[in-house]
Amino acid sequence: MSASASSFGAALRFSSRRLRRGWRSGELLILTLALVVSVASASAVGLFSDRVRRAVTQQSGDAIGADALISSRDALPQTLVDELRATGLRTARITEFASVVLSGEDTLLVSVKAAEAGYPLRGALRIADAPFAPAREVREVPGVDEVWIDVRVWQTLNLQPGASLQLGESTFRVTGVIEYEPDRGAGFTDLAPRALINAQALPATQLIGVGSRTQNALLLAGDEPALQAVGERELPAGARYLRPDKARPEVGRALGSAGQFLDIAVLAAILLSAAAVALSARQHGQRQRDEVALLKCMGASSRYVGWVLMSQLFLLGALAGLAGAAIGFVGQAVLAALLGALLDAPLPSPSLVPLLTAWGLELILLLGFALPPVLRARKVPPIRVFQRNVGEDRSLVVGALALGSAVALLWWQAGDPMLALSVLGGALGTTLVLALMAWGFVWLLTPLRRAGRTALRFGLGNVARRRGSSVGQVVALGAALLALLLLAVVQRDLLDAWRNRVPPDAPNQFLINIQPEQVEPLQAFFTQRGYRDLQLWPMARGRMVAFNGKPVTADSFDDPETRRWINREFNMSWTASFGDDNELLEGQWWTAADAGKPWLSVDDYVVERLGAKLGDKLTLTMADREIELTIVNIRRVKWESFKPNFFLVTPPGTLDAAAGMAQYLTALHVPRDQRGLLRDLIREFPNVTAFDIEATMNQVRGIVDRVVQAVQFLFGFALAAGACVLLAAIENTRAERVRETALLRTLGAARRTIAIGLVTEYLVLGLLAGLVAAAAAQIIAWVLARQVFELPYSWSPLLWLFGGVGGALLVVLLGWWSLRKVLDTPPRVVLASAN
Amino acid sequence: MSERELEAGLESDVKAGRGMAASGRAVVEASGVSKRIQSGSTSLTILEAVDLRIAEGETVAIVGSSGSGKTTLLSLLAGLDLPSTGEITLDGRALGALDEDARAALRAGRVGFVFQSFQLLGGFTALENVMLPAELAGYADAESRARRALDRVGLSKRLTHYPYQLSGGEQQRVAIARAYCGEPRILFADEPTGNLDHDTGERIVELLFELNRVGGTTLVLVTHDMGLAARCGRQLLLSQGRLLT
Structure with missing residues (x-):
């Protein structure tokens, strides 16, 4: 072969011509779509985060109005x-x-x-x-x-x-x-x-x-x-x-946590895209084998073939990169609309630099997941034109490269090797659990192969017969559905349940800055207006200086949360008795007779931070005096009662020295139609500050809702990537189905019979995927409810219904789309092209 | 005619000297060629001690019953695979000394193929399919060559048609145009009429021989079709991996 034929230019010409004709072939289209999804999701978040970062950085010079x-x-x-x-x-x-x-x-x-x-x-x-x-x-x-x-x-x-x-x-x-x-x-x-x-x-x-x-x-x-x-x-x-x-570390932290949610959504989309890319590239590599053998037969070198295979992928990659960036650009605008309003600063217009990162990510996808299985085709010997079974191989290298690339991808996107490894571990673990459940379900279906009418038997039989492929498809769709179901569960079941835990008559107004001499006039003010038994809590500030006699500072602790906590002044209070929003965990409640004793009651948060136990002694400075207090009981506060509560409480009389410095606070429920009362209060007690907790909660709820919407929007990309995996899995068995369908029709099966069989098969696959996803979502939601939200969580039948029905509909639609033409083509033509 | 009758007829031809190598420069030579494949612990011999010499411009049919090793011999002669023992020379170059890429480079522009199953690229038009070997051989005028080649096989009006839009005979004519487009010195054809009806097969055979006459291309074909084998200048009979000469 001449030098020009082996040159890259000739290969590029061939592959661009090849692509023009063949990019719509199933697996290349799926590969392209998966690349588009990954670039779109990564660039949407990249562009948006970059805008936020620049908004913050631009201000940092004058962010505190000073040097x-x-x-x-x-x-x-x-x-x-x-x-x-x-x-x-x-x-x-x-x-x-x-x-x-x-x-x-x-x-x-x-x-x-x-x-x-x-x-x-x-x-x-x-x-x-x-x-x-x-x-x-x-x-x-x-x-x-x-x-x-x-x-x-x-x-x-x-x-x-x-x-x-x-x-x-x-x-x-x-x-x-x-x-x-x-x-x-x-x-x-x-x-x-x-x-x-x-x-x-x-x-x-x-x-x-x-x-x-x-x-x-x-x-x-x-x-x-x-x-x-x-x-x-x-x-x-x-x-x-x-x-x-x-x-302003809180700015960085607040954005950081929102950013982490977005990152996890993007990681999910990218991992699923990677799976779709790997599946469709493998299939593309398989389909290229005959063509490669023919090209070699006509004198093409391995190098030329390599260039052809590679340039096809990179041409597709370039197109997908551009399309993904365009969608990502729209995506970042959506994110900015959802989240940008939460920032006080205006967002600068997007820069194009984050696109480079998204394209870098796409390159890893191409090099790690797409290229190795496709390039295997380069090794196919020309003799394959006569012997179809020559040149089939399985390679561990391809798998190892994909795994390595998955780590690289996650590391690149998450920017933290530990997070990357834990996400990968989580993904592999979830996949394994989904696969085990899917395998179990498919196994349970096996006896049904012989049940029902022909069409039904054909459909169910296919699921059981192609067990490996069925499990793969169920896992692919299950993973995508799981992401969506979980998000719905967290938003609807958990967040709403958490909000609804606040009783309707919970205090919605906090009054603070009440001076000691205002306690009685304030009680009288409310009694006149029908609010009886208003409890006012004294509050004095203290700083912890020693624990069991040993001096402590923030530096005495490694845990950052403890360090922050120790650094603050504690708000302390005293009372003779505790309300039902305090649960005794250890020790005994004190009585009125214990007034003046140097005792201390602590919330279990203190136990967690200090490792304190009953009998431990805390030394605090209050109003320039040191006082040593012994822990006599440990409580758990139900903070969701929205009543005033304190980590550290003593019996009355113990903190007398600080009592003169004390301020009081109270909380009460003021119905909406009686808000005029607050105006009178401010006029009579101008220094008292009323916090409208309800308004604050509504604002916080607004922020949470927007973050959830943004994450949901990004999980849309994960769903698209999941659909790509599913399509790739369907496409993988397409050739076999085409042949089978043609044979069945040749043997006299009615079009309707085959259609019902196919729909049955897809319906079952989708149903299984939905059920598997619902089961996994239910388990994760249960863990979240117990560990994070501390809520009782019950079985959610709706989740199973949505999962099952949603999964079934989605798979039937995608499967039908993939095979619709086969059913409309005469069997003679199908058989001829299958051969 | 049954395969047995075919073999008997050819054996008599061989004995009558019609299978002897023609004189002139050899374009394909095989000496002591055998092919064995290992399947688990057993070794299967497909070809055994094959010697042959094919001269430039010659037309040779390789015939024999199914499983006799015809296609294997064809693929070895074309350098698509290497023999287990023995040596093959293609257009003066010993194939054993060449790696796969070097063998491919040797084929480019020198060797053409026609297959039983046509082997056209489904996504390419007739013209693009035919251009392919000329492009691989680095001819700048690949397209005009392809147009001429398609014209010669009578398909100048089907340039932009895809394989699925063509009949079996037309597809094979495209394959023949493709084989001749690079103006090869040797054309290997594997059962070129095997997938075609009698009349269409006849027209394809006419075409193959006409191109052989016009271009002086050496034609080596594998066939079951006795009529086709008989039209070749020489017939090589394979039986159980051995060349009966």
Whole structure:
């Protein structure tokens, strides 16, 4: 053969011609579809995540409105501010807290920020005169009688230009609507809308008393050495020094968890696509064998054949890559529409870089799953033109390559080898369980082979006869259905059941910041309005300094959750008796006679964090005094009661020293039609803050719903990939079915008989897949219910119904689509082409 | 005519000297060729000590009963497989010294094939099927050659038809056009009329011999058809893997 014939160009010409004619042949179409699905799902999530990442990164410079900040629960002393200013740093103090604003008869919970002049030190605020009016950049804070608010405040309270708002004892003129606040960050967490006031106006509101729940920050800007020096100096207790990259870890975490859900959905789609690619490539390789033998017969070299086989795949890959990217582009827009609204920051337009990642992933699919089985055909000897059985082989290398590529794929997408291995392990385990169940079901069907009429016997017989292939098809579809059923179960059964656990009369309003002298007037206020037996809980803050006599800090623990917990100040309370929302696990309840004893009752969360047991001693500092308390009982709190509860509780009188510093809180259920009561409350007790838990829960529910919708949307790709696997499995037995069908028709079987037989077979396969998926979903849901949601979970017949019926319908449709032409073609033609 | 009668008739021909090699340059030679295949612990001999010489331009029919090793011999002569022992020379090159790719390169442009089952690529048009060997041989004018070849077999109006749109006879004519398109020196045909009715088979045979006459191509064919075998210049009779000469 001449050099030109063996060249890549000639092979490319041949394969492009071959593809133009043959890409619609079953297995190549499925292979292409599977590639499209994997690129589409990976690029949709890649493009979306990249937009979120860039939105966060773009802000990181001014994400905290400063170069660095010192944050603290307590107000930072003026001496610290003065010392830092002396080092050449610019400073601005901000205080944030939740409070309620009044406008006429309406109230709204807001997140108040009181900022000193100079705020923000980095970045700028964008303020408009009215909602959606043109905004201007400002680098100053409102005047002392002015407030700038989020558009949500404006809309919720139905404000008009020139409106005023009452905040505590002060009235503020609304002079700006905040369009952009640099240090607001891109958080899911800041649920209450903002009201920004001048720090000088804060004392007059009388909202901040001793022990009020505020978050204080001292913003810093200046030279790097001066900023580094701040990090090395001793800071007041409870104060933390933060640089921008660490300032808002909750943003990263919140996005991280949402991202992980999306990643798992994509991994499911990619794994299923990989299975479809491997199956259809194997089939394509098989079908190429005769052609390869013929080409070799006519003088083609193995190299030329290799180029032909490879370029066919890569041409298809290129087409699938483009189509997948286009669908992925639409997909990311859907994700942005579902999730983007949860971010405060606007999303930048998509960049094309993540597409490279998706294409890289496709390349792994091609190289690892498609190419090896197809290239095996290259080794077929030309003698196959005379001896059809020559050149058939099975190779362990192909399997090993596929497994290695699966790990690489998962690693690439998940970015974490352990996650990749655990997902692969989970996938293999699930496949094994599905396969065992499928095998069992198929085995149970075997006696039915001889039952029923011809058509039925033919259909059922096929399922039992092709046991391996039947099990494969049931597992493929079962895996895809499992993903969907599980999602439906988690969303409908578990999340809804979890929400519904909240009793209808559970408290929906939390009142906090109640001062000791307000306890009686507040009780009287509610008694007058028909709310009797209102229990107010005292609350004092303490910090743990020693455990069983040994000093502890966050560094004493390895577990990150324990470290975070230890770092916080604990809210403690005291009571003579516990309600029925506390279950005694160990020890004894105390009685009124035990008042004043240095005893401690702990929730089992404390046991989990500290490994504490009855008799252990905790030393806490409260109001500058140390107190050692002994654990005398361990409780389990039913937090879903929504009543105030505390991890650490003592008998009354024990914390007397701290009692003067205590604030009180209470919770009650205020029916919707009696919300006017809250207005009266705020007027009479302006420093008391009412949290509308119901509104917060609705907002959280909204977020959860959107995340679930986004994950569901992505599981649509997994379903498409599952359908590809199913089609590939059907296609695998197609040639055999075609021959059988033609023979049966030649032997006199009516078209109707064969059609009923085929439908029976597919119906049974689909039904089995649905049942297998329902069984697996039921098991996983049960584990989730017990371990994660801590809910009783019962048998869900609907799941089995949807699984079975859905699976049966899907398989009948796909199977019919695959074989419809065979039934319409005269047997003579079918037999001739099969030969 | 039964296979036994066929063999008897051919044996008499061979004895009469009609099976002797023609003179002229040898394009295919086999000496001491045998083919054995191992099936489990037993060894099956398909061909045993075959010697033959086929000269340029000669027409040779390999005949014999089913299982006598005709197709195996054809595939060995064409270099599609290697003998267990012995040596085969194709167009002056010893095949035993060549690896599979080198044997393929030797075939490209020199060797044509016609199969009983036509072996056309289903997704390709008649024209594309015929172009294939010329393209593999690196001819720049593959398409015009293919058009000419199809014209010669009377299918110039069916260029864009796919195999499934053609009758069996037409498909075999496309296969013949494909075999001749690369202007091979040797054409191997395996039961070229085996899948065709008598009349169609006759026309195909005419075509094969006409192309042999016009192009001087050496024709080696395997057949059961005594009529066809008789039209060849020489008949080689295989019986139980041995060439009866």
